[in-house]
Amino acid sequence: AALHARYPVALIDEFQDTDPLQFGIFDRIYRAEGRHGSLFLVGDPKQAIYSFRSADLFTYFAARDRTDARYTLRHNQRSSPALIEACNRLFGANPAVFMMGGLDYVRVGAGNRPRKPLIDDTVDGEVAPLQLWRIPRDETLAEDDEGGGARLPRAVALHRAAHASAAEIARLLAAGAQGRVRIGERPLAPSDIAVLVRSHGQGARMRRALAAFGVGSVELSQASVFHTDDAEELERVLLAIAEPLRERRVKAALATAAMGRDAAALARLAGDEAALIGTLDAFVRWRELWLSRGFGVMLRQWMSDEGVAARLLARPDGERRLTNLMHVAELLQQDAGTATPEVLLRTLATRRRDAAGGEATQLRLESDRNLVQIVTIHRSKGLEYGVVFCPFLFDGYARSGSEGPMRAWHDDDGELVLDYREAAAKDEEVKARLRRERQAEDLRLIYVALTRAVHRCYLVVGSYATLSFGRVSHTEGGRSLLNWMVAGAGMDAEAWAEHKPSPVGTDACWRALVAASPLDGRPTMQLTDLPDGQREPLAPPDTAGQRPRAQRPPQLPAGWRIGSFSALISGAAQEQAALDHDANALDAGELAALAPLAGDAGAVAPAAPADDDILRFPRGPVAGDCMHAVFEAADFTDPGGWDAAIAAALAAHPQRLSADRRQRERPTRGAQQDEAARLPRMLRKLLADVVATPLLAHAGGDGLRLDSVPPARRLVELGFHLPAPRLTAPQLNAWLSAHGYRMPRLAFHDLDGYLKGFIDLVFEHDGRFWVLDWKSNHLGNRPQDYAPARLEAAMQAHGYHLQHLLYSVALHRHLGRSLPGYDFDRHFGGVLYLFVRGVRPGWQIEGRPSGVFHHRCPRATLEALDALLAGTADAPALEST
Structure with missing residues (x-):
């Protein structure tokens, strides 16, 4: 009833491809007692060719018999009049042409659409x-x-x-x-x-x-790309890389079109032990790359080492082969995740056996x-x-x-029968019905094929x-x-x-x-x-004397697109602002120049951190991803599950201490085993320190601690799309300056679309909602290096002020739509940026926790930015200085 009230009229196109459940739903909505709405069903039963997708033509007939009125399109707007008449004669030669009662061929005339002859x-x-x-x-x-x-x-x-x-x-x-x-x-x-x-x-x-x-x-x-020869050959190559010391598998991989060794080359290889060892070593290197950096990196390296693209494109069908190879690789990369080579190969084998692969696996255009x-x-x-x-x-x-355990056929009344009887496989009546239904659909396929031409058809x-x-x-x-x-x-x-x-x-x-x-x-x-097919090949286009010349790229106006904080900041004046997760982190000297601390001059170097201190953890974007993964998966209130979360994070984002550091600190044969044990200890100590630190501690109080936030009161990686129909860099620069947020000057292209992002963590504590972002930047080895002035310098240098403002707008809008009685002053706690290497209970600066940046912008400021993003307010003009 609610659907009928909201949609009193419905039109369903391609209705010949319906099934009993679909029709039952719409019949219930529009023909229930007391409701006789307007339901229009548009379909051509002669084009019902999707039984393999559960389309049921008999359901269409049943629906047609229950309609109040029927209308027929009697003019063909596609084909020339002579071709239309040819089809009329061909399909009219047998009155029972479609082999089904209730489905007749109706002559059609030529439409009035102009056609060039x-x-x-x-x-x-x-x-x-x-x-x-x-x-x-x-x-x-x-x-x-x-x-x-x-x-x-x-x-x-x-x-x-x-x-x-x-x-x-x-x-x-x-x-x-x-x-x-x-x-x-x-x-x-x-x-x-x-x-x-x-x-x-x-x-x-x-x-x-x-x-x-x-x-x-x-x-x-x-057809599914997994059912092609190229998928089979890639499977051979991957099997050899997964087990590079199995000579037979390596030779099977070498014999593929992608690797291009013929029988003579394989015979020479078998007789040259040095060359064979070198070949096996190449497969070993690819396996090590697969294990250390993932499937996609390994595959690209293999293609580069072997010249796969050039080899395939030299073939007459090279574009098709290369397209299939890259398509399978892309689908496998989506499946790869943290999968081991063995798991990914089982996935590939399963997908190659599947009868249907879905729309994503359908063969792509190669050109x-x-x-x-x-x-x-x-x-x-x-x-x-x-x-x-x-x-x-x-x-x-x-x-x-x-060939499965079930056979689908229709009885004399057109009712669908799902026949699971073992005897059905030998029942002649059932086999005859199945044959007739297949033939009837094949005739409809012929109809579809012969009615695609505009001018001429060869049959x-x-x-x-x-x-x-x-x-x-x-x-x-x-x-x-x-x-x-x-x-x-x-x-x-x-x-x-x-x-x-x-x-x-x-x-x-x-x-x-x-x-x-x-x-x-x-x-x-x-x-x-039927002609014998004897004629000269088509002459290639005459390109004699012509030199290839690159065309000028067209000047396309900026169109609708999706932006993000990273996209907005990527063109900023300071290159350091481009990336997060410690990718371009400022070193201690640069930070000290931006925010000098009292006592920095002539200060004694800090003591070396303990072996399991997070300050010794690797740096860079991959290390930052690893720390983020730990905080995303761990239950802050249950240390019993932390080891599993840490193990999963290290498996997904493998870490290695730098070689010189390992040699300097552990010049023993057990260095590798020690490293494997130290990395989890570092992350567990980090997690314990961060969740136990009072984040808003004041004198005499414990403040907010994450170990009091259960999973039910947190959302991880909350995604958002903020409409931004008319956002320009000068506008946003002027707004940030006018409201006192210092950061690199933005230089992005005008944005007409949406701002997209993911908030690391949104949580609720004592009735207030907070935005929290994990920062893995290494700012130094002392508490003073994570003091408020240093954090502010990092926030400015990396453009994080813009990031937390966008996150605040997103949460403000979300709460306004989803929280009954939402009040900004009462419910919005603010933002917390935790520079986690410096967040620990024993580190405080003047009574404030180190490594914790807290900000709660005024409601008027937040709503002004909201209006600017939505295109309903202008940015203030900048005064000349």
Whole structure:
């Protein structure tokens, strides 16, 4: 009822792809008692081709039967009038063309959309828009029973159909380059041509045939990249890197296209022990890199060492192979995380076995150049192409259905049956129903394929031969669904399944169809024998005397984009402000110059920290990520789980003490084991110190401590998007200066979009909400190095003031929308920036904890910044100084 009240009218497109559950939901919303809303269902049952995604055409029929009114689009706005009439004749030859009761072919007329004509000056007279290529006789086979001659065997017919199509495409493109084949006044281009296929295997066959004629192509497919040869070869390489001392695996990897060793090279390697050891050492190095720096770094190093990109791109299908390789690598990198090589290889093996991989795994375009497109019929749905080739629709080979424990079929009332019976596998009635439903969907696929063309469509038809025990048979080829469309009239599906058509009779039906097809005296179909595919390859474009020249990059206006604190600060005047996590941290001398402390001059060097002191922990962005990971995962109130959080953080972000420091401090054979034990001790002591430190301690009070904050009162990595429709660097610079926040001068490009960020920690304590950010910067080894003046210097130098202001605006907006009765003065605690190397209970400066920066900007200041970001207020003008 609530959905109906909110959406009183609904229109659902592509409704032929619905399923029983989907329709049940909408039927309940719009047809329940007392409600009869406006529900519009738009769909073409002739294009229902997604049963593998649970689409159920019988549900569409049931919904159609319950509608109040039906409307039909009776004009085709895509194709030329002659091609529309050809399809009308072809699909109208058999009244039961779609093999399903309730699904008929309705003649359509030409729409009024203007179409530029296809002009072909390579032939005399008009060319029929539907070109039918009949499978010819094979003189090498014995005569059939009717004396009509045996047709080409299936394998030969498939090969010849691909090469005939490729040869014709090369001819059309050569003529187009000469201006003799045009669409309107524009020469026919490769992108005007599409070859429609059922499977990735058919697409690969067609791609090879086009390459043989010098025609570039690009494949659009819903096939999973994990089912390609490139995924299999990458798996071989990764198996060898994971176990580099297994010689057989290494040789299998070397034999892949990516590594390029042929049989002769492998034989030489087997006889050269020094070369073999050097090769195995390379695989060992890649494994060590995988373990120390991750999958992505290792893969890039392997590709660089082996020249993989150059080797693949030298192949005729190189762009396709390299695209597949990089696609698989990207998906594996997403899975990698903290996975060991063994775990990632199991993941790869599983994904290669999966029947469906999801949208992310569908084959990507390998190029955006002007190329002939090879498209699966499923993916072509809804698209149009000037000239279409359908070389493989004649194939009558029956594909098997599901091999799983369940079979889905429909009873006589159209109800879906999910049949888990073991006997169903041998039930002839069930098998017949499954066969009819598969054939009916295949006929709808043919309909989709033949209605994609605007001007011309090439279709291979007729019977082919199969050989069984030395005898020639035309039964399989004769029963193909294309032949059902022209020769199956008067039979039902069961009779057709038992029918034994002859090639002579089938050819006669095709000739009769063509003879009756002219429209106003102009041909709509033409039937000829399948060409032999013999012609010269397409000449490469004439580039003699031309030198490659880079084009000038276009001047694009700044568009809608997503910014962040890092993006805003990255162009600031001081380079140190670019990154966080101690990446470009100022050293103690620079900080002292920015914020000198009393007693710094002539001060005695501090005592060396203890071995397990966090001050000895590695520095840099990876070390900062490691500390952040510990604080994110640890329960501050339960030390019993800290060791697991620390172990996970070190596994995800491995750390090493510098080599010179290890040699200076532990010049013993046990240095490596000692280091492995010291790193967790450092992090545990850090965690214990930070959570036990009173963060807002005043004289006589304990203040706020993190070990009193349970997990239920904290949010880790709270993400936000702040609308920022008109934010400029001069505006923000002026605002920060006017409100007393000193930091490097910003120089980012104008932002029209959103500011994105993640707050390290938001927590609630005593009714107040706090923003907390962990800072791993190493500012020195003394408490004084983490005094308020030094922290302020670091906040200014790194631009952290802008960061905590953005975080405050985000939390202020969030609380205003989600906390009933929110009041800034009562609920907003402020921001805490913890420079964690200096946060410990025993370190205080004038009664204040070292390493703790606390700020709570006034409400008016925060709301002024909120208005500036939202584009509803202007920044104050800067006075000249």
